[in-house]
C-alpha cells in the first residue's frame with residue numbers, strides 16, 4: 001500500500017444462519033423475557049425464593065458454581081437451554097470430542113480434549129486413533145522431566161538443571177506461566193521456572209542477567225516455530241549461552257523444543273531428538289495440556305501434571321454428559337450470552353480471590369477473545385449479534401481498591417466471575433478469613449446494593465445493586481482443581497462460539513498486524529521515506545531520527 005488508504009468495504013451480508021438466530025422464536029422469546037425481567041430485581045428474586053442460592057448452585061467433583069446472583073429466573077434458564085438445543089449444541093459438543101473438523105477455516109479438528117483423555121480412549125483423526133501418540137509423548141515428557149529433576153540430565157559442564165526458562169508467546173506461554181504461578185509452591189525439585197515471551201528486550205535481558213548458564217535449560221515452545229518473538233528470544237538465549245560457555249555443543253544440553261514442526265526445529269539448530277511433539281489439531285491457546293506444559297512437568301513432577309489432566313478430564317466427562325441445565329460450562333456460556341446479547345454487557349470481569357491465580361485473567365483473555373472475538377461466522381457471513389466480550393480482571397482484594405468503583409456505580413453492566421479457594425495452602429487464617437469475607441461481601445453488595453438505606457443516602461453514596469455475578473469455589477488450589485477450572489472456561493467458550501456460529505479455533509485476525517510489522521521492520525532501517533499513511537510514516541521517521549540514535 002502506498003500513502004493512499006483503501007476505501008472501506010461494504011459490510012458483508014448477514015448469514016442466513018445468523019439471521020435465523022435473531023429471527024428464531026427462542027431469540028425473540030428471550031428478548032421479550034428480558035423486558036419482563038427489567039421490572040424485577042435480584043433482591044425480589046431472592047425474596048420470592050429464599051432457597052434460590054441453594055437451588056442455583058451446582059457442585060461437580062468439589063468445584064462449585066453459584067449462579068444465583070445473576071439477574072435470571074428459571075424461565076431464563078429454560079429459554080437459554082432451549083436456545084442451546086435449537087442451535088444444535090449437543091451435536092456440536094459431540095462433533096468436537098469425536099475429532100470432526102470443527103475448525104472449519106483451517107480444516108482441522110480441535111482436540112485438546114484428546115490430550116487429557118484416558119489411555120484406553122479412542123479418538124480418530126483421519127482414520128487413526130491419536131491417543132497412543134498423545135500418551136507416547138506424555139511418556140517421553142515424564143521420562144525427560146524425571147531425568148532433569150533427578151539430576152541425571154546434566155548441562156554441558158556436568159551440572160544439574162536449576163532453572164527452566166520457557167520461551168514462547170500467547171498459548172505457548174500464558175498457559176504454563178499461569179499454571180506455574182498457581183502451583184509453584186508445590187515445586188519440591190529445587191528447580192524453578194521463568195517465562196519469557198515479549199519481543200521487547202526488557203523481558204529476556206533481566207532474566208538472563210540473573211541466570212547461571214551452566215544450570216539453565218531453555219524450553220523453546222512454538223506450535224509453528226515461525227513466531228518472530230519466540231525465535232528472536234531463542235536466538236538471544238542461544239547466543240548468551242554460547243558466549244558464556246564457549247562450547248558450540250552446549251546447545252544440545254541446554255535447549256529443547258516443543259513444536260509441531262520438526263524441520264523448523266532442526267533448522268533452528270535444536271536436535272529433533274530434543275523435541276517434544278504436538279499436533280495441528282491442538283490450538284495454541286488450548287495447548288497447556290500438551291508438551292507445551294513441559295516446564296510445568298519438570299518443576300512440579302509428572303504426577304502433578306497427570307493430576308492437572310485428570311481435573312480437566314472430569315470436566316470433559318461432565319460437559320459431554322450432563323443435561324444442559326445442570327452442566328457447568330453450558331450454564332456459564334449461556335449466562336454469558338444472556339449478559340452480552342440481552343443485557344448489553346460489553347465486558348466480563350474475572351476476579352480470582354487468590355493471588356496464585358493472578359495470571360488467570362490474562363490467560364482467559366487470550367482463551368476467550370482470540371477464540372470468539374470474531375465478526376464472521378463459520379460460513380464467512382457477518383454475524384448479526386455481538387460476540388466475545390472484553391475479558392479483564394485482577395485478583396481480589398487488589399481490584400477492590402482499583403476498579404470496583406466502576407463495577408458498583410458505573411454506567412455499564414459488567415458481569416463478574418468471583419473465584420475463591422476454600423482452604424489456603426498456608427495456615428494464616430486471619431488472612432484467609434478476611435480475603436473470603438471480601439469475596440462474599442462484594443458479590444452481595446453487587447447483587448443487592450444498600451437496599452435498606454438506599455432512600456436515605458445521597459445519590460453519590462447509594463448502591464443500586466442488581467449487578468450480576470457468578471461465584472466459583474474450589475476446595476483447594478491443586479493441579480486437579482486448576483485443570484477443572486481451565487477446562488470449565490474452555491468449554492464455556494466453545495458453547496458461546498457454537499451458539500453465535502463462530503469458529504473458536506482460528507485466529508486470522510492477528511495475521512495482518514504480523515505482516516505489516518514485517519514490512520515496517522524492513523523499511524525502518526532504510527533511508528527512503530516510508531510509504532505508509534502520514535501517521536505511520538511520521539512515527540517511523542521520528543523513530544529513525546531519535547530512537548535509533
Ligand code: F6P
Nearest residue numbers: 169170171172222223224227284
Ligand atoms: O498471536 C497468534 C498466535 O498464533 C497464538 O494463537 C498463539 O498462541 C501464539 O501466536 C504463538 O504461536 P506459536 O506457538 O506458533 O509460536
